[in-house]
Amino acid sequence: MKPDLAPKTLFIALGLAWLLAIWLSLALGPVSLPMMDTLRAVLHLVGVPVAEDDLQQAELIVGQIRLPRTLLGLAVGAVLALSGVAMQGLFRNPLADPGLVGVSSGAALGAAVAIVAGASLGGLPEPFQPYLLSICAFAGGLGVTAIVYRLGRRDGRTSVSTMLLAGVAMTALAGSIIGLFTYLANDASLRTLTFWNLGTLNGASYARLWPLLLVCAAVIIWLPRRATALNALLLGESEARHLGIEVERLKRELILCIALGVGAAVAAAGLIGFIGLIVPHLVRLLTGPDHRVVLPASALAGATLLLLADIFARLVMAPAELPIGIVTVFIGAPFFLFLLVRGRS
């Protein structure tokens, strides 16, 4: 193994990569815009006075299509990676994935209900109708996670291993209910469901973005503050307790953060696999297990990776586009295998 990178070097490198990914995400798309036009459009959008000649098309595409999409990608990528770190810290297991507490399968269940039975639910007031899918997915994720958490509690203590098993069982249960809805679905809703399960950043708009950005910002600000507590938890629960950490409270906070963050991300962009599993791994490999570094670095790396995957997804099949979940897993899984094999030798 190579020696760990100094945190400073890592943050500079990740920060540069992050900025580069943002720039590429704004500059690249199926419509090819001259670099200068993109630059001027961006400057103009942030309020810098520039010459406005011939800028309408560039500004429309950058401002209305690529910028909301980039913001969505940044938020979703950062939150999925952070939740991955929190999850692996909570379970003290590097193989833990945010999906383990049932948040992804709960969200998928909510989405299935909304897509297949949405028309007959119908009780939502008019202004919320377009958000039915997102609301159901978010509620499903929170609901199933709450059940898993309740099942893991006994005598005022949360048993992480019981939660793990309860998560597996609830995921299977949600899976079978999704199967039932799949069976009841007609052709059109079946295809919608399939595509939702593969995730996409397509169709991001400011109106849909703000609720997600708020939740993500809360998670992104909150989780890194618990870095020291997570470090203590690495030693074991009772050790952390002796170090003065309120372990039960920490667990509750982590679960809440994961459920809120992943729930919101999944509600906005569908199921996007592997970011939550692979990014924390990658970062720990580079810099060691200190959560004070791993948490913010994962947020940066997760956002960067998701943006790069999205650029690929929107370009490779243009004018159609590939669901991003396919890209993240297609790149992520072989990379994960590579890490495994290299780590063994």
Next chain:
Amino acid sequence: MRFTSQLIAIVAGLFITHLAAASPEPQRWVSAGGALTEWIVALGGHSRLVGVDSTSQHPPSVKLLPGIGYQRQLSAEGILTLRPKILIGTEEMGPPPVIQQLRTAGVQVEVMSASAELPALRANLERLGALLGKDGEARQLSDQYMQRLATEHQRVTQLKRAAPGVLLLVSHAGSAPMVAGAGTVGDWLITQAGGLNLATHDGYKVFSIEAMSGLNPEVLVVSDRAQNGVQARDALLRENPLLGATRAVRDNRVVEIDPTLLVGGLGPRLPDAVRSLADAFYPDAAPLSARVSNAQ
């Protein structure tokens, strides 16, 4: 505020350039609906199409056009690369923010009905005719369509015979056949051709072979996504030997139809399909004098 005024300027600009050009080049259209694409081609609008969605499979020449993906997962920027003037699709098009983005970018979005009902079809054809400047042709096509269906209906009802019980199966290389139930184009075809769909559930569902044999259909209509013609029938019977016990197979009354007929709403090829189904349902029905040749 500034942005809104700019948008108005773009849209107005596009509009003016369009008027000024007096279009020597045909308008650029993108179609996001299988049946709509077929109708556009039938109305002579093929040269306007610059992109189609994944449900547009017919005529085969449209498959050479750039694909914009599935109609519910359109990409705003992808479609903008085709520089379309008009995007045509059904209310199934989406996601809604993408449609909004396209409108903002000055694309005229035409949303038509996806419902498999004749009045909806008539309205869609009228709109397409108006867009193509071919109102007369569109009205004629729609009248012909209705008339051909009415003729078939008359031809089979004048026999005053009980409608034969029919099941329509959609399978993949013969395995796990799904049965077309109420609300599907398959069900519509069976009814139009004077058959009685024995399946009464909604949509397409997998039936057990036992249940299918129990319904004992007089005619089986089979459609296979992987194979066609006799191969499709043979594959189905090989994978599901129990079907051999049904009246349909015993009397050799198994008809194949093209699976692309069953998706994307009411397309121009359906009257032909209705006719070949009616022929299969009522082999002794008097052939119409107006018929030019036998389809099968």
